[in-house]
Amino acid sequence: MELTITTPALFFPAISLLLLAYTNRFLAIASLVRSLNSQYKNNPEENIINQIVKLRKRLILIRNMQILGSLSFLFCVLCMFLIYAKQDLAANYIFAFSMILLMFSLAISILEVQISVKALDVELADLRKLIKK
16 A cells, blocks of 8 residues: 555544544543542541542543554654655554554543443432332
8 A cells, every 4th residue: 555645644634633632531520529528528438438439530531542542643744754854664564553553542542431321320220229129
C-alpha cells in the first residue's frame, strides 16, 4: 500500500474528536471527585471514600487514554512530515505505530466505560431493591 500525505491527515478529525470526548469525561469525573471530597469533609463516610478511590482509577485510565491519543496524533504529524521528506519506509512504520497507539487508547476507553457501567450498577442496586419491595 502506498502511503500518501492524506492518509494520516484523515486521522486528524477523528483523533481530535476523540481527545475532546476524553477531556469531557475527565472534566465530569474530576468535578464529581471535587463534589464528593466536599461531601466527605462535611460528612465523613467510608462509602464516599470508596467512590473517590474508584473515580481516581477512572481518572488515571482517562489520562492514559489522552496520552496515547495525543501520541497517536503526534506520530500522525511526524508521518506526514516524513512523507513530505520522501522517507516512505520510516513514514509507514510511524503511521503503523500511530494506529497501534490509537488502538490502545480505544481499548482503554472500552475498559473505562465498563468500569463506569459497573459503578452505576452498584449505585443503582439500592434503588432496585426499593423498587422490588
